[in-house]
Amino acid sequence: MELDVRTVQRWLVRGPDGGEDGRRGPPCPPANKLSEAERQQLRELATSPEFVDLSPHQIVPKLADMGFYIASESTLYRLLHEDALDAHRGRAKPPTRRRPDPHTATGPNQVWCWDITYLRSPVAGMFYYLYLFLDVWSRKIVGWAVLEQECNEEAARLFRQICANQGLDPEGLVLHADNGGPMKGAT
Structure with missing residues (x-):
């Protein structure tokens, strides 16, 4: 916080709580109060x-x-x-504020989360995209892929493929993501 030593010493002289506020308020209330x-x-x-x-x-x-x-x-x-x-x-009618339903995992393969990470390529301005799916309960990486383009169709295909590899029904699984563009399109 970069406080001067002398400032702290003055505060301690006033007492452990810093003492009273020494600033003065306005001399009189505003005329139009x-x-x-x-x-x-x-x-x-x-x-x-x-x-x-x-x-x-x-x-x-x-x-x-x-x-x-x-x-x-x-x-x-x-x-x-x-x-x-x-x-x-x-x-x-007043606006209704409804919180999204919280998803709690009580065992493995109930709630997954996923994200896309940009990976640098040898060419400046070009990236590879790491698609990573993680089981929230066990923190186990259940699937991943590195693709050359960011595409919600590829993400959906990858999700179905990972579910098939795990022997899971995609309908019974909660898939959580931040609200990035490809996440909204694929989930």
């Missing part, structure tokens, strides 16, 4: 039936059309966030 009454008025407006489904982006112009201006859009966003009122607002 909202009063507690204005904050309460904004809360009541944002939770009123007329505005409860609207975002601050819609509330502020609507209030301006009615002749009211209490705070900016960003201040209203900040106030809603502080009061935990910034949940989904609007008529649209």
Whole structure:
């Protein structure tokens, strides 16, 4: 972290926790800071039936059309966030966040992972591609091939060939990969 020795010594003099923060805040609050009454008025407006489904982006112009201006859009966003009122607002259905199902291997040949690694060739700018399939449970390399091109059809063919060599049904196997282009096309 490259701290100066003298800095650390000053911290230790203040105490084991570094002492109080010696920085001074602003000398006085900003002149345009909202009063507690204005904050309460904004809360009541944002939770009123007329505005409860609207975002601050819609509330502020609507209030301006009615002749009211209490705070900016960003201040209203900040106030809603502080009061935990910034949940989904609007008529649209909130987005559903669904995590992918976790795959847990409890034995060999249940979950495989695979990847493609670039291997340098003697020619500058040209590569060979190592396709490697690994059993997640045993960490055993179940199959690999070095090919001259990166192709999802070749990856699928190689996967079927490795499954046949292992005596496995490809349908009963979970194949995990990062989301590279050939991985998406072949799995």
